[in-house]
Amino acid sequence: MKLVVQVKLLPTPDQASALEATLRACNRAATWAAEVAFAQNIKDRNGLQKLVYADMKATFGLSAQPAVRAVKKVVDAYAALAATLKAGRLGPPTTKRHRKAISAPLGFRPTAAQPFDDRCLSWKYDARRVSIWTVDGRMKDVKYTGSADQLKTLAQFRKGESDLVQRSGKWYLIATCEIPEPEVYEPVDFIGVDRGIANLATTSDAVNYQGRGLLRYRSWSARKRAELQRRNTRSANRRLARRAEKEHRHATHVNHRISKEIVAVAQRTGRGIAVEQLDGIRERVRLRGDQRATLSSWPFHQLGAHLAYKARQAGVPYIEVDPSYTSQRCPRCGHTERANRPTRDHFRCRRCGLAGLSDVVAGVNVRNRARSAWAFVTMPVLSAA
Template sequence: MKLVVQVKLQPDALRATAFERTLPAVNAAANWVSAVSYERFALKGSVRELRKLCYGGLKADGFGAQAAQHIIKRVADAYTTLRANIRAGNLGPETSKRRRKAESKPIVFRLHAAHTYDDRCLSWNYDAQTVSIWTLDGRVKNVRFACSPNALKQLTEHRKGESDLVFRDGKWFLIATIDVPDPETYEPRDFIGVDRGIVNLATTSDGDNHQGRRLGRYRRWQARKRAEIQAKKTRSSVQLLAKRSRREGRHATHVNHKVSKTVVAVAQRTGRGVALEELQGIRERVTVPRDQRARLSSWPFHQLGAFIEYKARRSGVPFVEVDPAYTSQRCPRCGHIERGNRRTRDHFHCRRCGLAGPADYVAGVNVRNRARSAWVFVNMPDPAPA
């Protein structure tokens, strides 16, 4: 299982100057390669073709062989991802404004966008907690880094692959990839169904409810502050808005980590698995009132599901995703499905058998019941050959 570990670099003034010169130059070079790729091949450039056109120019600008190769590969990967998103419909149909905008110009990399290093451009000394890294000013050695003891242990035992140099809020970070072996998954005695929502972030089939009221107040307060800052329309207000956006994102990530950690810990302690609704394309399927659109679009439901999934895999807890159709309208006792079973957001009342209860809890029970069937089906032995 691939995860990432973030460490904070602690360069002195001379080394920091080398970083500050290198990262913008690398991204400017990536923008040049991207423009060449778009002009010659539109969205279909490959690494081999770009290498023929751009490698010599990058070398002439002072980039080493490996740095030039990384820049070219990074641009080619960006166009590959864009083509994949277009084919998957993630940018809408051909007539959509978002897709036409993406197809009408070359990909642009931000001035301080992260840049990728492999083991030929970046080496680690775990005992001394230092790194040696390539820059335009030459190889910069003995740059100290700081991280937790657990993160250092993971780096020492499982680091594998590339690392990204990141500049954020005036600080330098390295984000390293680690490859942790998957533990053996046990046979679950049952499942915990989890229903995700806006008012209640996560409600389990056990009746545990992770409410979002406090978070909702925090986000409404942030929205009011954003409106006040936007009204000023100054350069400093734009910077302050970006800073507040990152802070709110970190807060949402922290909340999702806490919720996912609790759900997986309960499942592991009781020998059960975790089941979620598959919410792929929820923004296209769900229609909400105008005043709730921002809340639906901005809260990272996918992130919460991804956190639960990777924490479950890391702990050996079985994890399944089930069909979300009618989980909030189906009665778990008699199976009756009707929109009238859930007349309000908070309450469920079956019009056939009279079963009543909190709507999110009922949805969690339906997710759990579907996970039971899905697990049996997935683990069914293959039929004997005729």
Template sequence: MQLVVQVKLLPTPDQGSSLEATLRACNAAASEVAVVARNTGVYRNYHLRKHVYQAIKTDHGLGAQAAQHVIKKVCDAYKSLKANIRAGNLGKPGSKRRRNAESNPISFRWNAAQPYDARMLSWQHDARTVSIWTVHGRFKGVAFTGSPDQVKAVATLPVGESDLVRRDGRWFLYATVEVREPELIDPDGFLGVDLGIANIAYDSDGTRHAGTRLNGYRRRQARLRRRLQATDTKSARRLLVRRRKKEARHAANVNHTIAKTIVTEAVRTGRGIAVEDLTGIRDRVRLRKPERVTLSSWSFHQLGSFLAYKARRAGIPLVEVDPRYTSQTCHRCGHRDKRNRPDQETFACRSCGVVAHADHNAALNIAQRGVEGWGAVNRPHAA
């Protein structure tokens, strides 16, 4: 399996200026290629190369590999755009946003990530430096740093394509590394995980990962943003720019911690992990206006992706189950009734009388569906 490892570059001022010029040249070329692709209706890499390859090399001073990566980047961007349009992520047919996406060429920010391959980037792990291509020539001895795990990963694992990224005035390389994937275990049951807003995750063992602190943190950040936007001074705008990704980084760290805890427990007990398939939940759920912000900021997809790759690295099966009625169905007797859930936290079965936390009851149902789904696929003839 492939993982992305982030390392921080420590260029000198001259090296930093050349890296910036490189990103500007590559993304200006990408925007021009996107216009040609839109005007000609050619979006396949090989065919588009015939229209633009020589021109962007000459006009923007790009090397052969950089020019090919620019063209591929444009083709990939249009492929993603087409997929988003097909999935309805840019609105219904005829909507203003969708019309703009379908008619206007894609444009690239000057600091959009630029891919590098082994011909353009090489690693000197002993010196902890890289040799990297720029429009001003190849720079050797550009220092990099990272956590011990990150540095070890790029030094010991096969490194594929890397992306050069400038973020908040700092330089990074996002390196793709190949990790050997262990065989999946034959699970002894499943650990069900109910994902939510009040509780970010609640598993079938009764472990709760409350969302109170994270939701409170998000509300404080929203209030601070409103105050800074209302102030609208130069220093307030500068502070807004500095803080713009702080909330996202904090939420990602919380999700990493929760996912690691869940996978560790599954490994310890030899079980698989069962989660709800929440695809399209934002389109299905109808909420009052004050609750829409909370749902929009709910990063359940990110937590699910963290669970998926951490489980794969550990050899733990992860299955997605149908989420319908998990919160209304009794895990003990199977009775389903809307009235079984009188409020957000409480589950009280009107048939057998069992009382439990609503999310714990849902997690137990998810665990049972995980067992049934796994058995149906992997042991179809078991007695």
């Protein structure tokens, strides 16, 4: 499986200046190449490279391999846009967002990330140094640092491209690592995980990971953002950007902690993990105006992604099931009715009287559906006689 490892670069002032000049040159060249691709309607790599390769080297000062990587970045960006349009995430062709996306060429920020392959970037793991191409020539012995686990993974499994990133005045390298996957074991049962807003995750074991603290933190951050937006000064805008990054890091840390604990329990008990398939939930539900910001900032997708990759890394079975009526269905008698859930937190079956916390009941229903789904997936295929 592929994972990324982020390490922090520790360049000297002169090295930092060279890195920034390199990013800006690469992104100027990529923006120009994107304009050519749009004007000529050429989005394949070979065709675009024939058109822009020589000018990228002569006009923008790129060497051969950085020019090739810049072309690849442009082609990948247009491919990602095409996939987004095909999936309907920008609406139908008649919408303003869709028309705007296809009416102009793509552009790249002056300091957008730039990919480097092994011809442009080499690593010295023992010395914790990298040698990297810049517009000022090859720059050797740039220091980097990271946690012990990150450095170990980097040295053992790094393979492929590394992205140079500048973020808030700091420099990072994001390296791709190919980690071997352990064989997925046959689960004795499943842990059903119900994701929500008030409770970020509730398992079928009645373990509850409350979201109250995250909601309070985000409400406080929203008030601070509103204050800074009203000021509308340069300093306020810089603080807004820092606050957005800090809020994202906080939510990511919470999701890492929750997913790590759930995967550890599943691995220790020999069970699998089951979650609801919540793709497209923002398009399916209708919300009041005061609920939209809460749902938009709800990190349920990230929690599911963390659970999925941590489960794969540990060899834990992972499955997504149909989310329909999991909080309204009685796991004992199967009766499904909206009245089974009189309040947000409580469940009481109108037929058999089973009562409990609604999120735990939902987790049990997810677990039960996972049992059936896993049995169907692993069912042997009988060949015709």
